[in-house]
Amino acid sequence: MNAVTALFVLSAAAFTPLASAAQTPPPVEKPAPSGQKPHLEAWPALTGEALKTAQTDVERLRKASTDEMGAQGREGLIKTGAGAAPLLLAVLGKEKEEVVRGRVVAVLDQITAAEHTRLLAAEFSSKSRDVRLYVLGRCALFPDPGLRAKAEPLLARLVKDGDKADSDERYAAALCATSTGSTAGLGALHTAAIENWNKRGVLIRAALEGVRGPEASAAISGMLKDSDSPMPKGPLLAKEDRQRVVACLNLLAGCGDKSALAKARAFLDSNDNTVRVAAINAVLGIAENKPPVANLSAFEAVELAKKLKK
Numbered sequence: 001m002n003a004v005t006a007l008f009v010l011s012a013a014a015f016t017p018l019a020s021a022a023q024t025p026p027p028v029e030k031p032a033p034s035g036q037k038p039h040l041e042a043w044p045a046l047t048g049e050a051l052k053t054a055q056t057d058v059e060r061l062r063k064a065s066t067d068e069m070g071a072q073g074r075e076g077l078i079k080t081g082a083g084a085a086p087l088l089l090a091v092l093g094k095e096k097e098e099v100v101r102g103r104v105v106a107v108l109d110q111i112t113a114a115e116h117t118r119l120l121a122a123e124f125s126s127k128s129r130d131v132r133l134y135v136l137g138r139c140a141l142f143p144d145p146g147l148r149a150k151a152e153p154l155l156a157r158l159v160k161d162g163d164k165a166d167s168d169e170r171y172a173a174a175l176c177a178t179s180t181g182s183t184a185g186l187g188a189l190h191t192a193a194i195e196n197w198n199k200r201g202v203l204i205r206a207a208l209e210g211v212r213g214p215e216a217s218a219a220i221s222g223m224l225k226d227s228d229s230p231m232p233k234g235p236l237l238a239k240e241d242r243q244r245v246v247a248c249l250n251l252l253a254g255c256g257d258k259s260a261l262a263k264a265r266a267f268l269d270s271n272d273n274t275v276r277v278a279a280i281n282a283v284l285g286i287a288e289n290k291p292p293v294a295n296l297s298a299f300e301a302v303e304l305a306k307k308l309k310k
Contacts, residue, residue, distance in 0.1 A: 201250065
């Protein structure tokens with residue numbers, strides 16, 4: 001796992017939950033590569049008292065009439081571990097209160113990880129929008145090429161539906177598909193990057209690691225136009241063109257390879273500091289796989305751009 005992916009996964013990954021004595025170990029798919037847990041085929045089974053306890057903890061988490069009650073439910077479910085995930089996903093699909101859904105998601109984030117992606121993917125077609133959004137986003141954090149066959153058709157349908165589709169779901173599906181190694185979602189991620197890179201940039205960068213290479217580099221470079229050529233002197237790009245160019249550079253930082261380096265370096269000469277900073281981060285992402293540099297002043301950006309052109 002490279003440094004950038006590790007940074008993003010660690011920011012959202014769960015600790016390994018303690019197993020309940022009443023849980024039945026689930027079957028596994030096949031031996032995983034060294035240092036990597038195998039993908040599970042079934043959630044750990046809860047039976048008898050363990051199931052009753054988990055159900056009680058779910059109700060404590062949902063109702064949480066006091067902070068202590070909510071904490072008891074949360075801690076109990078985390079101790080139970082992944083076996084509680086089906087119960088929590090069922091609640092997530094029915095719960096009307098946003099604050100309760102937030103508590104449920106927080107626990108799910110603690111008890112699910114990379115070994116659970118195939119199980120979470122079973123909910124890609126859930127009737128609940130909240131469940132679909134959660135499982136797509138969660139799986140995107142743990143790149144699993146085995147999910148590509150499920151994620152690509154879902155994304156294709158959402159793209160085909162155009163404005164009729166749920167834009168948040170299309171974005172989540174694009175994240176997930178991209179993390180599996182598919183370039184089919186790059187257009188949707190480009191749109192998402194234009195709309196709100198500050199909010200979505202971390203997740204997009206994490207997903208883009210799944211497609212870093214010449215195919216993704218060519219696809220994103222193709223979104224740039226000859227008229228986008230940086231102008232050290234002269235008028236700035238129009239607002240829409242600037243947004244498109246910056247979004248392309250932000251994506252190249254996460255998925256570009258050496259074939260896109262010259263294209264990114266060209267924008268280091270831009271007299272638009274927003275474009276220049278995006279170019280700096282693109283070059284750093286492509287050449288050194290570094291996360292974005294934040295809060296660069298115009299002076300700092302000019303000086304760093306000079307160094308990166310050498």
